Amino acid sequence: MSSTRYSLYALARNALTGHRHWPPAWRKAAPRREYQAVIIGGGGHGLATAYYLAKEHRIKSVAVLEKGWLGGGNTGRNTTIVRSNYHLAPNAHLYEFSMKLWEGLSRALNFNVMYSARGVLNLAHTPQELDAFARRGNAMRLNGIDAELLSRDEIRRRVPRRDGAGRFPVVGGLLQPRGGTARHDAVAWGYARAADAHGVDIIERCEVTGIRVTNGAVAGVETTQGFIATQKLGIAVAGNSSRVAAMAGVRLPIESHVLQALVTEPVKPCLDTVVTSGAVHYYVSQSAKGELVMGGDIDGYNSYAQRGNLPVIEHVAEACLLLFPSFSRLRMLRSWGGIVDMSMDGSPIIGKLPVRGLYMTGGWCYGGFKATPASGFLLAHTMAHDAPHALNAPFSLERFAEGRLIDERGAGAAPWLH
Numbered sequence: 001m002s003s004t005r006y007s008l009y010a011l012a013r014n015a016l017t018g019h020r021h022w023p024p025a026w027r028k029a030a031p032r033r034e035y036q037a038v039i040i041g042g043g044g045h046g047l048a049t050a051y052y053l054a055k056e057h058r059i060k061s062v063a064v065l066e067k068g069w070l071g072g073g074n075t076g077r078n079t080t081i082v083r084s085n086y087h088l089a090p091n092a093h094l095y096e097f098s099m100k101l102w103e104g105l106s107r108a109l110n111f112n113v114m115y116s117a118r119g120v121l122n123l124a125h126t127p128q129e130l131d132a133f134a135r136r137g138n139a140m141r142l143n144g145i146d147a148e149l150l151s152r153d154e155i156r157r158r159v160p161r162r163d164g165a166g167r168f169p170v171v172g173g174l175l176q177p178r179g180g181t182a183r184h185d186a187v188a189w190g191y192a193r194a195a196d197a198h199g200v201d202i203i204e205r206c207e208v209t210g211i212r213v214t215n216g217a218v219a220g221v222e223t224t225q226g227f228i229a230t231q232k233l234g235i236a237v238a239g240n241s242s243r244v245a246a247m248a249g250v251r252l253p254i255e256s257h258v259l260q261a262l263v264t265e266p267v268k269p270c271l272d273t274v275v276t277s278g279a280v281h282y283y284v285s286q287s288a289k290g291e292l293v294m295g296g297d298i299d300g301y302n303s304y305a306q307r308g309n310l311p312v313i314e315h316v317a318e319a320c321l322l323l324f325p326s327f328s329r330l331r332m333l334r335s336w337g338g339i340v341d342m343s344m345d346g347s348p349i350i351g352k353l354p355v356r357g358l359y360m361t362g363g364w365c366y367g368g369f370k371a372t373p374a375s376g377f378l379l380a381h382t383m384a385h386d387a388p389h390a391l392n393a394p395f396s397l398e399r400f401a402e403g404r405l406i407d408e409r410g411a412g413a414a415p416w417l418h
């Protein structure tokens with residue numbers, strides 16, 4: 001277990017010896033034959049679940065099984081935006097709970113996750129869109145979430161380089177000032193280190209290839225490093241949710257699609273907030289390194305490949321130049337893709353599955369990074385109590401059979417539209 005507390009004193013002490021004696025942030029654990037709880041997936045959600053199981057529920061015999069390396073899935077591929085600007089009450093409560101955890105996360109984990117409350121601004125391009133934003137902003141305020149409706153002139157002052165207009169003039173916008181960004185890798189590393197300090201075994205290069213079910217209950221998992229017995233199994237595998245759940249005979253209302261993103265070459269600070277436009281399918285922020293990080297919609301076909309096609313990149317570049325013509329002089333540095341698990345109502349599934357001892361967090365579509373702390377906390381609660389917390393009770397799998405959809409966008413069972 002890593003025991004060094006990160007502090008100014010530790011930094012100074014290690015500086016005297018040339019930084020050669022820092023202990024590894026987490027151990028390379030070998031799998032044991034049995035654990036009280038096993039989590040499949042070493043992304044932010046799986047690691048957070050393990051951490052809260054150990055810390056909040058004192059379940060010390062926990063393993064996280066990751067087929068690749070920690071944070072190599074969507075956690076390390078996302079565009080790092082965190083926010084809770086939702087209209088529907090279950091979403092508002094869930095994501096606001098996550099925002100509150102973000103605000104204290106660096107201190108709680110003793111690891112700087114670089115949460116930056118730089119604001120998330122949604123641009124409205126028509127009076128009707130602005131009306132809808134006013135309604136959402138009012139709903140957010142009623143739920144205790146910060147929201148400000150901005151005029152066109154206020155936006156011009158806040159985002160001076162947003163000088164484009166074209167077919168999409170900006171008429172106003174909705175700002176969540178506490179929204180912003182966090183450093184994605186740091187979130188995985190911070191949770192991994194804190195979970196390891198609580199005794200969790202983190203096992204990389206260990207793919208789950210089967211789930212053993214005996215008399216309707218989980219008995220363990222088959223892995224590339226052998227069989228591991230457990231009676232509590234949590235699935236946190238993002239774009240692979242339906243494939244892994246199918247190993248236990250569970251069919252999920254989820255489709256997997258590629259979502260791409262790209263960054264430009266780094267430049268001096270020029271954009272100090274996150275800007276999004278639903279009308280042109282575009283969002284952008286500037287990373288601490290100076291790169292402009294941007295993305296758009298999913299590729300419209302099902303896929304498990306972690307790479308997409310050029311038309312979406314072209315669309316994102318077009319949308320960028322429509323809103324920020326001056327960015328045309330920047331060169332694209334790299335682009336990548338991740339597999340997102342699109343649910344039929346655009347909202348996640350966090351809870352029990354119809355096999356005793358089997359639980360999941362998934363179906364996060366475009367937006368699960370911001371939910372990482374809440375998702376882990378709530379899945380851990382559900383696994384420890386074999387019953388959901390009030391905040392994740394609405395996000396059960398049964399809602400699809402019972403017609404209690406949480407359809408924020410009103411798009412219906414059309415995953416590619418959420």
Ligand SMILES: Cc1cc2nc3c(=O)[nH]c(=O)nc-3n(C[C@H](O)[C@H](O)[C@H](O)COP(=O)(O)OP(=O)(O)OC[C@H]3O[C@@H](n4cnc5c(N)ncnc54)[C@H](O)[C@@H]3O)c2cc1C
Pocket residue numbers: 040041042043044045046065066067068069070071072073074075076077078079080081082206207208209236237238239240244259260261295336337338339340364365366367368369370371
């Ligand atoms: C391009 C892009 C941009 C995004 N931007 C944002 C954003 O700005 N804000 C936001 O909130 N969300 C965003 N998201 C969504 C967000 O990244 C995800 O919802 C979130 O990171 C999911 O976290 P996770 O821990 O569940 O998944 P992951 O980080 O993908 O972790 C799951 C892990 O499970 C492992 N795994 C899978 N199958 C198995 C198996 N059989 N055995 C063992 N391990 C297995 C995988 O290797 C992976 O490491 C974005 C996603 C993408 C792709």
